[in-house]
Amino acid sequence: MITQYYIWDQVTNIKAFDRDHRSSALHLVDNVIRLVVPFTINYLLIFYIIFECICNAFAELTRFADREFYSDWWNSCSFDEFSRKWNKPVHHFLLKHVYASTISSYGVSRSAAAIMTLFLSSLVHELLMVIVTRKLRLYLFLAQMTQLPLTYIGRSKLFKTRPALANDSGSAYSLR
Secondary structure, three states: OHHHHHHHHHHHHHHHHHHOOOOOHHHHHHHHHHHHHHHHHHHHHHHHHHHHHHHHHHHHHHOOOOOOOOOOHHHOOOHHHHHHHOOHHHHHHHHHHHHHHHHHHHOOOHHHHHHHHHHHHHHHHHHHHHHHHOOOOOHHHHHHHOHHHHHHHHOOHHHHOOHHHHHHHHHHHHOO
16 A cells, blocks of 8 residues: 555656656655655565564464564664674574585685675575566665675774764665
8 A cells, every 4th residue: 555655656756757858856856755754664564574474474384483583673783783683594594504604615714705695695685586576687686785895884993983873874774
């Protein structure tokens, strides 16, 4: 309902102005601002459906005891903390089966293993989006690959000495 009545109307409004070549930067900003609340509501609803309903239903059916599918990602102060907290099963899987295995099997450094793990994770997420949408766009892949430089920036002295700035940047990234 939110998508149909709020998001779709704004998207068609943007497309109509683009066709008429009358769109301006102010019009685009206005439409983006109008989309922030519906997109946030959709994001939270999808998060709830996946992590509270679907994951718990599968956990109940399989008698999976550890029901901690996410941690307090909304309080993240850095990009790497957000990545660790928002999807714990995927994080633990990648940590154990990709990151640690890459270090032990191939003898690469921790940094190289982190890059390879993020690259593999980004490829799999993009593959899932290609399967769902039947289009290769690479938006998700590129957005995920920005995590690595943002993690290094987040570990810099600028963010370590200013926790409020780190918290704000972590919150901004979670809205991507």
